[in-house]
Amino acid sequence: MFKHIYIPVDNSDYSNTCIDLALELAKGHETKITASHVYAAKMHDVRFRQMESGLPEEYQDEEELEKQRGIHDQLITKGMEVITDSYLDVPKDRCKEAGVTFEGKSLEGRNWIELVRDIKETDYDLVIMGALGLGAIKDSQMGTVAERVIRRIETDTLVIKDIPALHGEKSYSSDKVVVAVDGSGHSFGGLKTGIEIARNLNKPLEIISTFDPYFHYAMFNSLTGVLSREASKVFKFEQQEKLHEDIIDKGLAKIYQAHLEISRKIAEEEGMECTIRLLDGKVFEKVLQYAREENPYLLILGRIGVHSAPDMDIGGNTENLLRLVPCNVLLSSKVFKPPIDMQAEETIEWTVEGKERLKKIPGFVRPMATAAILRYALERGHSMITSSVITEAVQNILPAGAMQAMRAVGQRIKEEDETLKGTLLDDVSDEIMKAHAATSDQAIVETEEEKEARLSKEVIEKFEEPLTPELEVAFSKDAVGHDVTLKCGECGTLMKSDVIKCFVCGATGETLSPVWKEGFVPNDQEKEGMSTVTSFDDVEIQWTQDALSLLESYPIGHIRRKACARVEKNARIQNIKTISKAFADSLLNDRIVKQKVEVPAKNYMNYGSEHSPEDFNWSKEALERLERVPKGFMRDNTRNRVMGYCADNNIKDISLEACEEGIRESVKMMEQAISQGAGLEDFIPKNEVSA
Known part of the structure; x- marks a missing residue:
């Protein structure tokens, strides 16, 4: 934990909260707390001299003036020393009571200059300071002292922003320690700190990561108004969007999900449980929204991000979030790089040719060579190791002729069966043999195709029987004829219905749930006055007038374009x-x-099945509406849900409107069920087996 905590004090509510937290973090550890207060006696001396010309006439005599200067200097200096000592007595007494080592510092000069100097000259490993001080006013976000200090130091800094006594108790607070990771060493350093703080304060730990798949879509749409027809042909909008949709967007999601998986492993190795969450959108916007909704106890951010220059004082997202989030914030200056093998497991894949090439490296040095190749690939941003990457790595890592020499030694060992006992080579060989002993009997390695087939079989076996052709057709369409979209319950990624594994986080089975879209179908009134919009790549998208009005409530310009991009891309x-x-x-x-x-206490699959179609009077339009649902259990299930809704509302004559409303209400019920953990099997008809 922290060995030396520093708290600037000024007797404000924020400062006193800093003392409380410092003591809580020091509890049970050999931690020293140092508190300081800066007073500016010399500044008051200069200010008095500036005001001398305005003194009453009786004080204008030179001898009297010198006398007043001396009195003023003595009173101000002594008074400020007394105030400073009083401020420092508060943390001193609290530390004495808690049995924590304490040191007080009385500093003279400009507050932020003296604080920065003291922090840089002393071995503090955590600075705790209030976002505001005694000079705070109603609309203050960050005090000038805090902001100037934060920009000039490289020590972990915890900024107190949330004080229940001032701001009132929140209606909801998760009380979590939340760490935002982006793959940078500073964010992973913040994770290590967050693990310790969460454990020490007995608070839940959550790790979040954010990527933006909508930027390029909004940018491409904005370009259509400035590029000429000839330039548009050269730019190739359609191919650009396909590239982003099929490769870049998915790749980004996978990269940031990998950051989360690496973070989870780091936490597990530290013996700390955690949850992870992947957010999509602009980093500042989504993390701010998350903080306002979740109301965590502490948000930990890297001082600079993965794309910042090393000499940057503070990253843009971190600076903006520090001002606006409603919770306490820790800025991490500590840098931590996860082990190479841990990073590689989540971010690196090998081509078939690459794997074959690796097998040709002598077995006794293969683990070392593998680690070196992985390090080379990670440092250069490779996510796929090909044969050419291995060649580059070997040429950069090993001196000329080294690979040939290793192959020669390996061949010699194989032919002469030399043991070379007592040598480093023998020690390495023994370790490698032990590591591979458990798998030596497995002659056949599972291919990717075999793995996919096995996963598919496992998914199917979760149900009571394999899907019939009728069910396969039904599952490819929903109740309104849309292609079914699956959503991963782990990372939130949307994908087509024919996948068996999330391409971002690898989740399978019940984790992949269908997105029910019936509630998004516009009714006849909404269909009036629809507008057709052509995107930059010539894809036509229809908007209802109400939807456009909602979009137009956003400020015109880039903000509206971003909102439009989010909606159209998801559509x-x-x-x-x-x-x-x-x-x-x-x-x-x-x-x-x-x-x-609260989930309605109903059997989702059997809801309405106790009724018969003959119990109701169906209009022609209602029957035609049902005909649009794929034949089979999907249509039967939809009809049952409509009957269940009508029965609950004492409706005997089922019109088109009643039918549509029944579908919408049942969809809400199903969405609630899914949000509470219902899986796909809950909506599949079960065959009853008679004894």
């Missing part, structure tokens, strides 16, 4: 041809922290 991913207000609202006003809802 394309989910194959939704018409954007309704409900769909747009679900994205633009989506909450990161889902509110807990």
Whole structure:
């Protein structure tokens, strides 16, 4: 934990909260707390001399003036020393009571200059200071002293922003320690600190990461208004979007999910449980939204991010979040790089040719060579190790002729069966043999295709019987004829219905749940006055007027373009041809922290099945609406849900409107069920077996 904690004090509410937290972090550890207060006696002396010309006439005599100067200097200096000692007595007495080693420092000069000098000259490993001090006013966000100090030091700094006595108790607070990671050494350093703080304060730990898949879509749409027709042809909008949608966006999601998986492993190795969450959107916007909804106890940010220059004082996202989040913030200056093998496991893959090439390296040095190749690939940003990458790595790592020499030694050992006991080579060989002993009997290595087939079989075996052809067709379409979209419950990635494994986090089975889209279908009234928009790559997308009105509530310019990009890109991913207000609202006003809802105590699959179609009077339009649902259990299930809704509302004559409303209400029920953990099997009809 922390060995030396530093707290600037000024007797403000923020300063006193700093003392409380410092003592809590020091509890049970051999931690020293140093508190300081800076007073500016010389500044008051200069100010008095500036005001001398305005003194009453009786004080204008030179002898009297010198006398008043002396009195003023003595009173101000002595008074400030007394005030400083009084400020320092508070943490001194608290530390004495708690049995914590304490040191007080009385500093004279400009407050932020003296604080920066003291921090740089002393071995503090944590600075705790208030976001505001005695000079705070109603609309203050960050005090000038705190901001100037933060920009000029390289020590972990915890900024107190949330004081319940001042700001009132929040209606909801997760009380979590939250770490934002982006793959930088500073963010992973913050993770190591966050693990210790969460353990010490007995608070839950959550790790978040954010990527933006919408930037390029918004940018491409904005370019269509400035590029000429000839330039547009050269730019190739359609191919650019396909490149981003199929490769870059998915690759970004996988990279940031890998940061989360690495973070989880680091926490597990430290014996700390944690949760992880992947957010999509602009980093500042999504983390701020998350902090406002989640209300964590502490948000930990790297002082600079993965794309910052090494000499940057503070990153842009960190600076903006520090000002606006409603919780305490820790800026991490500590740098930590996860082990090469841990990073590689989550971020590096090998081509078949690369694996074959690796097998040709002599077995007794293969682990060392593998680690060296992985390090080379990570340092240069490779996520796929090919045969050419191995060649580059070997040429950069080993001197000329080294590989040939190792092969010769390996061949000699193989032919002459030399043991070379007592040598380093023998020690390495023994270790490698032990490591591979458990797998030596397995002659056949599972291929990727075999692995996919096995995973597919495991998914199918979760159900009582394999899907019939009718069910396979039904599962490819939902109740309104849309292609089914699956959503990963682990990372939130959307994907087509034919996948068996999330391409971002690797989740399988029940974790992949269908996105139910019936609630997004516009009714007849909404379909009136629809507008067709052509995107930069000539894809036509329909918007209802209500949806456009919602979009137009955003400020014109880049903010509106970003909102439009988020809606249109998600519509394309989910194959939704018409954007309704409900769909747009679900994205633009989506909450990161889902509110807990009560799930109706109904059997989702059998809801309405106790009724018979003959119990109701169906209009022609209602029957035609049902015909649009794929034949089989999907249509039967939809009809049952409509009957269940109508029965609950004492409706005997089922009109088109009642049918549509029944579908929408049942979809809400199903979405609630999914949010509470219901899986795909909960919506599949079970065959009853008679004894």
